[in-house]
Amino acid sequence: MSNNQEDRHAMSSGTASLTKSPRLRRIQWIAVSFLTAAGIINYVDRSALSIANTAIRDEMHLSPAEMGWLLSAFSLAYAFSQLPVGALLDRFGSRLMLGAGMFFWSLAQLVSGFVASFQQFVLARAVLGLGEAPQFPAGAKTVSEWFSLRERGTPTGIFVASSCIGPCIAPPVLTAMMLLLGWRWMFVVTGLIGIVVAVGWYLVYRNRAEVALTREETAHLDEGAAPEPPARRMTFAEWRGLFAHATTWGMILGFMGVIYMVWLYLTWLPSYLEHERGLSVARTGWVVAIPYIFGTLGMLCAGQVADRLLARGAGIVASRKWPVCVGLLGGGLFTVPAAYTPSVTLAVVYICVAMFFINMASGAAWMMVSVAVPKRQVASLGSIQNFGGYFAGSFAPVITGYIVQGTGSYVNALLAAAAVAVLAAFAYIVLVRRPLEGGDTLVLTERPA
Template sequence: MSPPRSIRRMRFVLLVMLLLIGIVNYVDRSTLAIANHSVQDEFGIGPTEMGLLLSVFSWAYAFAQLPAGGLLDRFGPRKVLGGGLLLWSIAQAFCGIAANFKQMLFGRLFLGLGEAPAFPGGAKVVSDWFPRESRGTPIGLFNTASTLAPAIAPPLLTWLMLSYGWRAMFVVAGLAGIVLALVWFVVYRDRKQLSCEPQPAAEPVSVREWLGLLRHRTTWGMILGFSGVIYSIYLYLTWLPAYLESERGLSVADTGIALIVPYLAGTLGMLAGGGVGDLLVRRGVSTMLARKVPICGGLLLGGLCTIPVAFTPSTALALVSISASQFFMNSASAGAWSLATTVGSERITASLGSLQNFGGYFGGAFAPLITGIIVDETGSFVLALLAASGIAIAAALSYAFLVRKPVGIPESAMATQSGRD
């Protein structure tokens, strides 16, 4: 049965809002990568210190995931996601007026804290508003922000930086987020406010129940596996501009243009990862297996595609291989977020998603730092790229062999919960 028009309309509005929030989220992460050389020159720092600036965001983001999921499940996306958006946007603007390395480090820390509820919050919204068997597609659409923004950001941010300076670039991005936060507070509504259907009262997730999630092997498989997804994606997100300029000899302007292709490939991967999972579920494949196919396949193929990047002398072939890796790794990312919305009950969606994201960004936080150290020591990105390839393949094995059973609900019950509009 088709849901009421008010529900369909609100689903569309919320998806648009989530996409915009996700784009601002990733634009804000991209600013430092675009301003990498300018910030190093102004503050007198080297690749290792820049690696620390890039990594501190991810460490703060990772550890803030732990309370973010429980807060989202308890207080809802309107308050927690909106508050996080406001906090990180203020921090982003502050980075634009930072006077030294320590102040920039402080701003990046709060940027990570504020951004923590964004993607678990999106998963919570999707689980509240969409039926279980059809969540892959909206998850994929929402998560295209993580690839659309890096595709949009390089030419836009490069233009802003070259025209007005890197500081103005940070401030403008922060102001855009503040405006979007105010719109979110006005627009967002809980489903029960628009639906006439009875809504079962759900007990808030307790600390004991949240800790109980860590007793499941599936939870640990998601935590460990997603670290490989984010390590590979974040390596490219944070160091790709510098790699193309120093290793491949592209100018700043040419780099801004060249970055568009890999991130557009990643956007297609996001859509494919969510859509393939939904298609397999509709064709009778078990929910667990259907969600794991794009994850494991994406990690394996993405890891393998990274190897030619390290060795080819051709810049064109390197860009093709990077684009293929982005397609498969982002397919895995969309599959992982779809898994988080279906592997447990709706009450714990944000908690599971944030635990998985914690693993992703705790491991992923080392990507920019380790890459910076390797480049400092060897003068090349070769070993850094090979390490990312191995980590991605290991992550595929984690999802394949540890993620085997639903968390907190019998597998047979997963199908019966999918009939809700």
């Protein structure tokens, strides 16, 4: 039997007999709903500074380079906190780690409305980054615990789509709030909303280990996955061993290209439209939302494409790998004409297409995390990938700030992001070929992608 036939057989055999209980459906619905809501708040909070970029620069007398460092304070703290956060998630679970993280990031968001100096603002943004660190590794871990292997693509696409839904609704909502209440109260109100959701998550959600599952529910969740040894806590030696695999490094380098471009658009797109394209603050608030609608579609398409490729016989790695690579190449290639076109309308169109592709890559990259390693290592691998992405992404606001300050234009900044994305795609193609040892494969011998 061929590898493709084995994949299809493993997916189809016994599926009809493993029905999903109403309780399991309810748990899955609660988990995905809270993860999506938390992700939207996560991105609304991190978007607030870029929405208020011009107002804050004027009030606090900041140069473009200083604003670049302020924008990067979040991403640097977020990146370096990923490494311990992943191990802590695999040790203590998503309920505690995401609940505590959401509470403290929301508190930092609230405090940002009362800062009186550049240094205080940098500190508040750094704490925001520390608090937001568990969000997406916790989501990947939650999906791996509460969804069977064949189901994980769609729920991952849904909760990761929050990274586009948040920036989509943030510009019009936060701009209206800023014009009505001022930028300081904008931070306070969004922080209070996050605290409420953090408390709700901790009270309602339960880790899989905290729920007494029936034999049928356990069989449904473990359907199609390779057998795992009895659950035990992640050790430092196992965590360190993740770095010994080429697949891990391919995932890191690929996500660097994703987040560099995502972070460039998230932090500088409003300012780009105001200063490079001449739009008013009010109009910018609506136009900025349009690319994120396309980004959301890209995220949702990633889940559907991955699940359909898998159902049609693609290997578990290939079904995730090729959406990542196509997304990176498409994001880079469509950013180039956006930099050069003299038309505002065409620039927005090209950016929309670029955002569709780059967010498709982002969604598929998180889907890779949930199948590349055993469930007890998912958060660790996800945090390692996220560290690489946001370490590279941290330089996007700074580099862009210096380019704009030195040239008075965003053209070279956009071209740099396009080059990073294309190079990242080639790294992913070469290095990501098979799951790590012990990963959730549908067959014991996964063919190279």
